[in-house]
Amino acid sequence: MKKAQIGIVGLGVMGQSLSLNFERNGYAVAGYDLDTAKVEKFLAKSAEGKAIFRVDSPTELMAALEKPRSILLMVPAGKPVDSAIAGLKDSMDAGDILIDGGNSYFLDTERRSKALAAEGLHFVGMGISGGEEGALWGPSMMFGGPKEAWDTLKPMLEAIAAKADDGAPCVTLLGPHGSGHYVKMVHNGIEYADMQLIAEIYDFLHRGLGLNNSALAKIFHDWNEGPLQSYLIEITARIFQKKDAKSANDLVDMIVDEAEQKGTGKWTSQNAFDIGAAIPTINAAVESRIISGLKEERVAASKVLHGPDQTKPDTDVDALVQAAHDALLASKVAAYAQGMEMLQTASLEYQYDLKITEIAKIWRAGCIIRARLLKDIMKSYQEKPQLANLLLDSAFKKVVESNQDNWRKIIKMAIDQGIPVLALSSALAYFDAYRSERLPANLTQAQRDFFGAHTYRRIDREGSFHTDWVTEE
Ligand code: 6PG
Numbered sequence: 097m098k099k100a101q102i103g104i105v106g107l108g109v110m111g112q113s114l115s116l117n118f119e120r121n122g123y124a125v126a127g128y129d130l131d132t133a134k135v136e137k138f139l140a141k142s143a144e145g146k147a148i149f150r151v152d153s154p155t156e157l158m159a160a161l162e163k164p165r166s167i168l169l170m171v172p173a174g175k176p177v178d179s180a181i182a183g184l185k186d187s188m189d190a191g192d193i194l195i196d197g198g199n200s201y202f203l204d205t206e207r208r209s210k211a212l213a214a215e216g217l218h219f220v221g222m223g224i225s226g227g228e229e230g231a232l233w234g235p236s237m238m239f240g241g242p243k244e245a246w247d248t249l250k251p252m253l254e255a256i257a258a259k260a261d262d263g264a265p266c267v268t269l270l271g272p273h274g275s276g277h278y279v280k281m282v283h284n285g286i287e288y289a290d291m292q293l294i295a296e297i298y299d300f301l302h303r304g305l306g307l308n309n310s311a312l313a314k315i316f317h318d319w320n321e322g323p324l325q326s327y328l329i330e331i332t333a334r335i336f337q338k339k340d341a342k343s344a345n346d347l348v349d350m351i352v353d354e355a356e357q358k359g360t361g362k363w364t365s366q367n368a369f370d371i372g373a374a375i376p377t378i379n380a381a382v383e384s385r386i387i388s389g390l391k392e393e394r395v396a397a398s399k400v401l402h403g404p405d406q407t408k409p410d411t412d413v414d415a416l417v418q419a420a421h422d423a424l425l426a427s428k429v430a431a432y433a434q435g436m437e438m439l440q441t442a443s444l445e446y447q448y449d450l451k452i453t454e455i456a457k458i459w460r461a462g463c464i465i466r467a468r469l470l471k472d473i474m475k476s477y478q479e480k481p482q483l484a485n486l487l488l489d490s491a492f493k494k495v496v497e498s499n500q501d502n503w504r505k506i507i508k509m510a511i512d513q514g515i516p517v518l519a520l521s522s523a524l525a526y527f528d529a530y531r532s533e534r535l536p537a538n539l540t541q542a543q544r545d546f547f548g549a550h551t552y553r554r555i556d557r558e559g560s561f562h563t564d565w566v567t568e569e
Contacts, residue, residue: 100126100149101252103157103167105180107131110224111170112138113231114197114256119146121255126151126160154187165192166249173200181208190216193245197224197237199360202274202281202367209241209273218245221273223280225463226258234258236462237267238283238455240276240448258462261471266458271448278442279455282435285364285378287464288357289431290328292381292519297424298332300506304513305416306408309336309346315417323495324425326467355385364438371445373438376526377431380518387516403514416509422502427523429495432473433486434526440484453477487530496527 102118104111107129115125124147129135135150151157158165165188171180177196184194194217196205205221212219220241224231236258239246246269257265270279301307301315316333320326340347361382368375387394409416436452443450456474459465476489486492496503503524510517529535541552542565551560 098124098147099162100124100147100160101162101166102126103128103151103161103165104170105129105157105167105184106170106176107135107138108170109228110197110231111168112142113228114168114170114224114235115148116142116146117232117234117256118252119143119148121252123252123255124148126157128152128154128157154184157184158187158189163189163192164248165189166195166252167193168195168197170197173198173204177204177208181212185212185215185217188217191218191244193218193220193248195220195222195241195245195249196277197222199223199280199284199358200277201363202278205240205274205277213242218242220245220249221275221277223276223283225280225283225465227464230258230462234266234462236458236466238276238279238458239267239269240271240274240278241269242272243269257458258466260457260460264457264460266460266462268454268458270454271443271450273446273448275446275448275450278446278448279439279450281360281363281367282439282442283459283463283465284360285368285375285381285438286431286435287328288361288364288381288385289375289377289435289519289523290326290428290465292384293377293424293427293431293523294328294332295384296510296515296517296520297420297506299515300510300513300517301417301420304409304510304515305413307413307417309348312336319421319424322421323468324421324428326469327464328467352391353388354391355388357382357385361385367442368438371438371441373434373441374526374529375434375438376522377427377434377519380522384516384518404512409509409513416506419502419506422499423506423520426496426499426503426527427520428467428469429486429492430523430526431519432469433492436473436477436486437484451477451481452483453481485530487527500524500527 101123103126104115105128107127115127118125127135127148128151139150151160169177169180171177177198177200200221209219218241220239223238224235226235234257237253253267254265257267259265270276301312313333313336316329320329320333335348338347340350343350365379365382439450439452439455453474456470456477460470472491473486477483483489487496507517507521507524544550545552545562546565549562551562554561
């Protein structure tokens, strides 16, 4: 029997879509899943006559694959990955490649790659973005692992990857060990920020200005033609158009307002604290999901805690819609600036040697945060690989500076109306803090020294100083 070029372990939605994508691009697939009924159903329904076949044990999987073997794990992050590795590794030979394509925590990937390297196996942590559609027609893939593994897999992965406008495949070797999963984690952090910013602008336009869903659909559709053009803006326009099949209402109005999360956004925030990266807009997005989850408490609080009167602003609605656009754009730039700077900090911390321009390049298509903006981000870091912060790039400096009046205006109006804008306001505060020559941290230092003798540095001489703040002069 002809051997397969790739084995896929875990034939859930993503595993199935990736199998079809590999097969369509000329690679035979051996699929292994403990749930054989599920595999049979998939083969009968979607893979009939295709070079995708079922194997029922690790031994069968190994026998079915060309050497060196390439096996892609598409199982849920956490323990299932360790169990899958434990079940496979003894049947594998030195030089074989195991790829974890799930949203694994990057430190787990570090641990696994070290352990497997000691046994002569190549372990790759590869973040895959784009959901089911992306997996089927072209995802963005963030590859972290040994160069030998990349050299073997490059043709296959480039074939199945999304292609950017210039035809470049959205996959590359980003760095060693857990770097691919690290970059995917930050991608998801930015995804959270992007989504929350859009949600807050929706709240302002809907609750604040009283615009209905069909007006919102048109606004987001129009915005998708300009600098905000992105997958998330595009799907937002489509969401506002969707009717509910179970009632006479628009579907978006029938959805419970509690945002769930699987953890990658939270990991981004947790790790940012560990490495000392400031990502307030991503943090605000994670926290906004947490607050949304307090539904019962919010309902009760809404009856006792009163905000300002929500009178609709008596101004030109079109001008305010434009201002909301500008506020969203400037906030989005600030959020990407935070994510990119976090990647640079992590690159030094974990010695990943990440190239920000390469990351922006593979985020241009296929992934959830794909956006027109990424082409410009790619160019900025191409020209200045050591750029400290995206806001300092002349093109982006112009975007935030020229939109800042409307940025401030929308946030002020939202605050006056009592509409929560955690992410929008954090993005603006980040911009204001980053561009401040002097921050009030001198007072913080004085307080620390006052109550804990933690010392402070002076502006006029070197060294650490402590003052007895209590004794009078
Ligand atoms: C992607 C997404 C995906 C993520 C979901 C759900 O890049 O395709 O980031 O990997 O798992 O969007 O994430 P949450 O459940 O945390 O919102």
